[in-house]
Amino acid sequence: MALRAKFCVIGTGAGGGILAYRLAKAGADVLVINSGGIPAQSEFQNELSPEQKGHFEIGPHTTFPVRPEIYIVHPLLADARSRSSMECPREGGFHHYQIHHVNGLQNLWNGICLRYSEDDFANCHSYSEDCRWPISLGDLADHYSEVERSAFVAGERNGLRQFPDGSFLAPRSARQIDRVFIDSNAGSLGPDLFFLENRKAVDLRPDSTQKCVACGNCGRGCRSGSVYKFSTHLLPEIRALRNFRLLEHTRAIKLTAVDCDNAEGFSISHVVAIDERTARIVEIEADVVIICAGAIESPRLLLNSFADDRSKAEQVGEFLQDSPRAVVGTSLFRLWFRPANEDRGYGDHILLGGQIKDSQGKRFPFVGQFWSDFMKVPYYLAEMPRLPRFLLETISRQVFKSTVTLVLFSPAVPQRKNKVVLADGVDHFGQHQVRIDYETSEIEADHGRRLAALARRMLRKASGYIVDDVGSPPGSGIHYVGTCRMAADPKGGVVDKDLKYFKSKNLYVCDGSVIPVLSEKHPTLTIMALAHRLAERLIKTYI
Amino acid sequence: MAVRMGLKDDCRIMSDHDSLAKRLCQVSPYAGRIEPLIGLIPEIMERNDQLRPLWTAWRQNAPPDLTPRQYFARGQIKVLCDFVEYLYFASDAFARSARRR
Numbered sequence: 027m028a029l030r031a032k033f034c035v036i037g038t039g040a041g042g043g044i045l046a047y048r049l050a051k052a053g054a055d056v057l058v059i060n061s062g063g064i065p066a067q068s069e070f071q072n073e074l075s076p077e078q079k080g081h082f083e084i085g086p087h088t089t090f091p092v093r094p095e096i097y098i099v100h101p102l103l104a105d106a107r108s109r110s111s112m113e114c115p116r117e118g119g120f121h122h123y124q125i126h127h128v129n130g131l132q133n134l135w136n137g138i139c140l141r142y143s144e145d146d147f148a149n150c151h152s153y154s155e156d157c158r159w160p161i162s163l164g165d166l167a168d169h170y171s172e173v174e175r176s177a178f179v180a181g182e183r184n185g186l187r188q189f190p191d192g193s194f195l196a197p198r199s200a201r202q203i204d205r206v207f208i209d210s211n212a213g214s215l216g217p218d219l220f221f222l223e224n225r226k227a228v229d230l231r232p233d234s235t236q237k238c239v240a241c242g243n244c245g246r247g248c249r250s251g252s253v254y255k256f257s258t259h260l261l262p263e264i265r266a267l268r269n270f271r272l273l274e275h276t277r278a279i280k281l282t283a284v285d286c287d288n289a290e291g292f293s294i295s296h297v298v299a300i301d302e303r304t305a306r307i308v309e310i311e312a313d314v315v316i317i318c319a320g321a322i323e324s325p326r327l328l329l330n331s332f333a334d335d336r337s338k339a340e341q342v343g344e345f346l347q348d349s350p351r352a353v354v355g356t357s358l359f360r361l362w363f364r365p366a367n368e369d370r371g372y373g374d375h376i377l378l379g380g381q382i383k384d385s386q387g388k389r390f391p392f393v394g395q396f397w398s399d400f401m402k403v404p405y406y407l408a409e410m411p412r413l414p415r416f417l418l419e420t421i422s423r424q425v426f427k428s429t430v431t432l433v434l435f436s437p438a439v440p441q442r443k444n445k446v447v448l449a450d451g452v453d454h455f456g457q458h459q460v461r462i463d464y465e466t467s468e469i470e471a472d473h474g475r476r477l478a479a480l481a482r483r484m485l486r487k488a489s490g491y492i493v494d495d496v497g498s499p500p501g502s503g504i505h506y507v508g509t510c511r512m513a514a515d516p517k518g519g520v521v522d523k524d525l526k527y528f529k530s531k532n533l534y535v536c537d538g539s540v541i542p543v544l545s546e547k548h549p550t551l552t553i554m555a556l557a558h559r560l561a562e563r564l565i566k567t568y569i
Numbered sequence: 570m571a572v573r574m575g576l577k578d579d580c581r582i583m584s585d586h587d588s589l590a591k592r593l594c595q596v597s598p599y600a601g602r603i604e605p606l607i608g609l610i611p612e613i614m615e616r617n618d619q620l621r622p623l624w625t626a627w628r629q630n631a632p633p634d635l636t637p638r639q640y641f642a643r644g645q646i647k648v649l650c651d652f653v654e655y656l657y658f659a660s661d662a663f664a665r666s667a668r669r670r
Contacts, residue, residue, distance in 0.1 A: 084613050084655075090620075091651035 027301075027308045031057035031271070032568065034297050034312035036278045036327070039130030040550045041536040041557040042318030043256025044173060047263070048561030050270040054569050057310060058270075059299050061277040062126035064257050065133055111326050111453045111460060120348075120464035121501035122322055128274060129255045130320060131504060132550070137227040137253040138377065138395065139179045139551040141170050141190040146545040151391055153469060154440040157345055157542040160514040160523040163190065169555040169562075177254035177554070181225035188379060188391060189222060189547075195231065197224035203398050203430065204376045206360050210488040218380040225377055227254035227551075275302040279457050281315065281331040281533070283338060290531040292338060300455050314532050314568060318557070321346065321506035321539035325446045326460045328510070333448060333458070338529055341520050343446035345511055346462065347438035347544040349503035350470040352478035354432050356490030361428035379546070382480055385472050392477055393546045394434035430490065432481045435503065436473035438544035441465070446509050464500050474498065505549050510535045511542035525560050536560050586611040586628070593627050596637040596646055597653035606656055620652060 032055035035046045042058065049056045111124075125133050145151065147159045174193040181194035200208060200223060208221050264270045282296040297310040317324045325343040332338035379393040413421075449461035466474075482493045513519025516528040521540050527533040536557050541549055590610040594600040614624035623645055631640050638646060 084617055086616055086618050088617055088619070090648050090655065 027306060028311070029057060029308065030311045031055050032313050033057070033564070034059070034310050034315045035318060036060075036297065036316065037130060037318035037320065037323070037537065038128045038256050038272075039132050039318060039320055039537060040135075040553040041538075042316075043129065043132070043260055044176075044554050044557035045316060045318060045536055045561050046270070046272075047256070047260040048558060049564065050264040050267055052561075052565045052569055053269055054565070055269050056271070057273065057312070059273045059276040059278060059297070059308075059310070060128050060130075061275070061302065062128065063274040064128045064261075111323065111457065119500070120346075120462040121499055122462060122506070123501070123504050124320070124322065126277075128257045128261075128272075132255055134504075135227075135253065135255070135550060136395075136397075137177075138548045139174060139177065139181070139192070139225050139227050140377070140393065140547040141192055141555075142166075142545055142547060142552050143188055143190055145187070145391075146543075146547070149543060151437050151545065152440070152543050153437070153467075154345075154543070156442065156518070157440040157508065157511055158513070158518065159542055160512055160518075165523075166552070166555045166559060169558040170551065172558050173551065173554040177227035177259070178229040178231065179225065179227050179551075180230045182223045184220065184222060186220055186222075188381075189220065189225075189393075192225075194225070198228075198230060199223075200376065202364075203358065203361060203428070204396065206358055207396055207430070207484070207488045208376065211484050218382070220379050222377040222379065229254075273299075273308070276300070276308055277302055277455060278317075278319070278327055279330065279455060281327065283331065283530070286531060291527075291529040293530060293532045302455070305455075312532075314534065314564065316534040316536055316560070316564075318535075318537045320537050321509045322446055322460065322462070324535055324537055324539045325509045326448075326457075329446070329448045329460065330458050340529075341511075343460075343509050344442050344444075345440045345508040345542070346444045346446055346464060346506065347440055347508040348464075348501055349435040349438060349505040349544060349546070349548075350466070350474050350477075351433055351435045351498050351503050352474050352481050353496040353498050354478060354481040354485060354493055355496050356430060356485045356493045358428045358430060358485075359489040359491055361489075382476055384469070384476055390436055390473055391546045392434050392436050392473075392480075393548075394432060394477075394481070396430065396432050398428075398430045430485070430488075431496070432485055434477040434481050435505075435546050435548075436470070436477055437546045438505075438507075439467040439469050440508060440543060441467060462501075466500055505538070505544060507538040507541035507544045507549055510539035512540045513542065524563050525556065534560060534564075589628055589631075590614075592631075593624075593637050593649065594653050596641070597650045599653045599657040603653060603656050610656075614652075619648060623649060 033049055035042050035056060035058045038046065038058060038060045046056055046058045123131065125131050127133060142163065144163050147162045149158050171193045179192060179194055180197045182197050183191040183194065185191065276299045278297055278299045280298040281294045282298060283292040284295045285292050294315045295311065297312060297315055299308040299310065301308055317327060319327060328339050328342045376396040377393065378396065381389045381391050383389055444464045446460050446462055449459045451459045453459050478495055485493050510520040512521045512523055512525060519542060521527055521535050525534050525536050525540055527535060538549055538553050540556065541552065587607050591607050594603060611624065614620040637649060
C-alpha cells in the first residue's frame, strides 16, 4: 500500500500528539502512524467498571505476586513486552518500559507539569560538557504557556526560580494526608525545601465533565479521563478533518534516504511501515518526516534505517539518560484508626523540591512527589517475619488507608557510554532489536542515597515509622531522554535547535530523545513545549 | 457478576466449580477469609494467563482425595497463595467484612 502526505508524524506521545494537532488545525496534510491502537475508554474512566470491581483488577496479564517492584504491570505495558523492540534486559540492567498504543508512555503519565528553569537551560547543574542546551527558557516560555493551557495544568504560582510559574488553573486543595506530610516537614528541613500544590495536567474546570476523584500515578494506569492525553483531549477535535489521517497499528520500520547533491545532506523520501495486524508493508511518501517515537524507539528506527551507512546516524543513541530517583514507602501512623476521607484514591497532589548536599558537600537540586494509594498488599509488613501472623494482619488492616510513597528525583549525569545500540536479535516483525548499555554513575548513586535518606527522614517526621526503600533499578524513572540530543552544531548532537536532523533536509525528531540534559524535573511538559515550538516553525516554513 | 448470571442449567456446573475453587483456596491460610468470593474465583482464574493453567489442571485432573498442596508443585502453590492473599487485601469492603468476622 502506498500513501502520500505533506507531513508524516511517527508516534503520538508527548511530542507527536501536540505536533499532529497543531499541524492538522493549521490545515496541513498530516498522516500520523502509531504502533498499536487507541486504548479503550475503560482505561481512562473515573470509576472501575463492575467487571473490574468483580475481578479486583486482576487482568489477563497480572502476575503474582503483585508487589511494588513490579507495580507498573499495567495491561498496556504487559502487552508491549510481547512485541518489544528491545532485547530482554540482563539482570540488573536497564528496564525499558514501552507502550505500543496511541499516546505511548503518556498513557501512564500522571500529569506532572514542571517547566525547566533558566538554570536548567543554562546547564548550571550539568555534569557533562558534551551535552548543552542550545536554547533558553525564553525560547520556550510562550510554548510552555500554550501547552499548559491546552492540557489544563492546575497549580499555584509560587515565584520560585527553580520552578518557574506558568498558566495555571486553580489547584485542588491539599488533602488530609497531604497536610499531615506538609505540616510535619514545613520549616524543619531548612529554607531550601519547597512544597508545590498540584502543577498537574488535570482538568479541574468547574464545568468539566471529566472529573478526577484523585488524579495521578496509580501505578497501574490512569483511571481518569481528566489527565491530559492526546487520544482523549486533542484527537477528537481533529479526527474528522479531511487533512488529518491516523493509521493505528502501523509501525515504522525504516526510512528511505536519498542523498542530495548539495550540502544539505540526505532527504527522506519514504517511511516504510508495517501493518501490525496484516503484516502488509505500507510505504508513505512525505515531504517532511517527524519522528516522535521516544528516546528508545527513535534511535531504533534511525539505526535500523542507516545500518548500511552508519555515518548518517552518527551519535544517534548516545547519552541515554533516565531520572535517578529514590522511592520510599510507608504508612503514616497519625492516620491510623482515622476514617479515610473520600479523596484518598490514587494520586499525588503535592510536589516538593529544593536542593541538598551530596557526599562532597556540593549542592544538587531535587524534585519529588508525594503520593498515596491503596496498596493492595501492605508489602513492607510482609518483610517483617518476626511479627506473628495475626499481628501482621491486624496492622495491615489499619495501615490500609494510610500508605504513602515519596519519590524524589535528581538530575541525570549524561554519559556517552550509556547508549542504545543495534542488537543481533530481531523483534516480532523481523526488525533488529536494540540493546541498552547503561551504567549508573557514582554521582547518581550518591545522589540516590542522599535522596533516600532525605525521604526516610521526611516520612518519619510525618509519622511513617516503618519505612521501606522500594528500590529503583535503572530505567524505572521512565524519563528517557538524550539519544538524539539537540545541539548548536553537528559536532555536539544529532538535531539542531529547531529539531531538524543535522544531516538531513526534511527529517525532524521531536520527543524526549532531543533533550540534551535531563534535569531533576519531569521532562514531559518540556517535550510538549518543544513540539509546539516545532509545529509553529513547520507551519511558517511549509504552509 | 457474569459468573452468576448463567442459564439455570449452568447452576450445577457453577456449583461444582465453586466447590472446586473452595478446595483450591485451602492452599492458603486466607482461605476462610475469602469465602464470600469463592463464586468469582473460577472466572478470575480463567481470564488470567498465570492462573488459567492451574485452574484448568485442577478442574480437569485433580483427584478428589488430594489437597492442592499435594497436587501442585511448590512454585505453583506459591502463586496460588499469592493470589488468594491478594484477593483478601484487594477490596476495602471485603477487608471490613473480614474484620467483622
